[in-house]
Amino acid sequence: MSKIFIGVAWPYANGPIHVGHMAGCNLPPDIFRRYHIMRGNEVLMVSGSDMHGTPVTVRAEKEGLRPEELAEKYHQLNVKAFDDFGVKFTEFHSTEDPDHIAIVQKLFLRLHETGHLYEKEMELPFCSKCDRTLPDRYVEGECPFCHYENARGDQCEECGKLMDPDLLINLRCTTCGSTPEFVKRNHFFFKLSALEEPLKKWMADKDYWRPHVLNFSRMFLEGGLKDRPVTRDTTYGIKIPIDGHDDKRIYVWFEAFMGYYTMAVKWAMDENGNLDQAKLDSFWKNPDCKHYYFLGKDNIPFHTIFWPAVVSALEWDLNLPYDVPANAFLKFGGQQFSKSRGVSVSIKDIVEEYDPDAMRYYMATTMPENRDADFTWEDFVTRNNSELVATYGNFVHRTLSFTQKNFGEIPDAPLNPEAEKAIKSALEEVAQHIEKCEFKMGIKRAMELARFGNQYIDAQAPWKQLKASREDCAATLYTSICISKALAIIFAPYLPFSSQKLWNALGEDGQIYEASWEDALVPPKSGTKLERPEPMFKKLDPPKKDEPVDEPQKEPKMTLDKLDLRIGKVIEANDHPNADKLIVLNVSLGQENRQLCAGLKEHYSLEEFVGKNIVVVCNLKPAKLRGIMSEGMLLAASEGDVVSLLLPPESAEPGTQLDGTTKAKQIEFPDFLKYTLEVGHDGYAGAIIGSKFIPFTVDGKNIGTDKNLGPGAKIK
């Protein structure tokens, strides 16, 4: 029996866990964990919610909550989602956990003591209007090399040169546009540069890592390591345990991954908070305990470089990562998952709608182990129906129902030696795949055993044997039951819920996770009464095809349904800090708010905008307009010099979709310009599709223009 430590990347508590997270970082460690438990190994699997990241504060502002409240809300939600999905952690808490905080502070002091942290004065741009120091990313100015006007503080996008904020000419704050001053602040730095060589040495024998992980990490190291600041000017987060730094907090990047250790410490404490050092050491100082970290590819350097650096800098001889099987990204219909763009499916919704195992199966077969993969509902349904239901589910069901009907119990007969061989090699190969974190291969191999089962039954034809020789028939069925039992075990790490059902249907008592991998070869007891079986999995209806798939035509046909036009209500209007003609609007679309830039300063005053209903193109690719993100475009008509907003009925609720338009996928700006939109003969706005004028309507009502422009006025 050995010990396995599993660290799972800490999810941000700024939203519900979605299928991308689950397939990328959570399902794989759960499969791994379940397998090892069945092998009799002791597993410590930890993670928690990251509550201190900037995304949390940003999201909190949007929802009008304090960051702690928001984080706690999503933390609770996600704990439940994991549980419902069958993903179980030994310890799952949050960065607000008092023990986490206390231990992080201890580690901070320890690193200070070992000389890996030092204090240095750094000059930081400070925006007095926003009242905060600005990270490099949040300052812009003219590039001193190529004189590009909107170079960022970390890098000039135009010439690609790395930048420092103090080099920029005419600095400004990207948020508000005012000019920052430089202030001197003391910050703590982690001496990463000193660990470059040791890390290279450590990584030298990691050839068994996934190629993309290893490549990326080695490249990163080759690029050289710079010391990194580990504190920042903010008041949300963990306090620095050294006097005189009340206005600073420990940087999230530095603190969150310490959670792998803090959670282990927490686990090794009794109710009174007394630490059992030996218990902790058995996982963290035990050379025989392998440490695995599961995460998405965006997280690789933190786990293959920064975290190992910190662990070794503690100088306690703690275990370094053994493997970091990072996954690539799971995309959704070809797009990156993104909450803000509505490209997301939360686990909560999935478990309400489907059997978790159906989704676990789909994820396990498509997870992005070595490259990005694509999640589509169609594919999910197809794989569920034609593999899970038709191959595995069907094999078990035909076996059990035939046996139950004709024998009523597990017959007494010998196991077919061919089948025994097939079971053994499946067990062995699936085990090897899982141990090497090749989960996709593992489940594929498991499915082959089910396929073997179907072939076996077909070849034996027990329905014929029944008439010819009841003895032969019994042998076939007994063998099929043995295969079913093996399938229950083999699939248990992947599909725990259905394996449990099958386990009990085979007359085995208790929980399958208490069974061991080797039990797959223990013959089922003859004479066990069988219940009338229920199918293990349900067939799913193919997704409704509301429109014919639009692939056939090469030229994208102009149809309204490719546009996502919605009613927006202006909440706030401001001048663009860096442009003469642009204004920046904050617009409510019901569910969400968006920031738009519009070139209407010469035509409308700021006051005129507020409270107005407008028409917004919501599926335009977001673009930066003179430094400010514009997440859509408002529609206005122009006739000569006169520019007029489109005027939807005041009764229309923000967020209402214009009739005929859909939440279509994102389009590029040039594609949008291909549409001819204009004011029709009756003075109402619309689009020309083909040769027909189709008026825009919302809730059946026409949309006019603010200044009653005449027919033919162009809209954009």
Place this chain on the structure above:
RNA sequence: AGCGGGGUGGGGUAGCCAGGAAAUCCCAUCGGGCUCAUAACCCGAAGAUCAGUCGUUCAAAUCGACUCCCCGCUACCA
């Protein structure tokens, strides 16, 4: 711009790191079998110059170079 990843029968994918009779699985197509099973299962057929060019090699989807497309990232938003 730089870096990283990808381009495999009609669609979606595996194989590539450790080169070897041209290739996995699912769907779609065609033919056959079976009727125990959630019209499920089983067998068979058709279909790819493995993006392109050049090179290394007895041998390349697999290694190297270049080109063309797609996607992602660009460490203070893990």
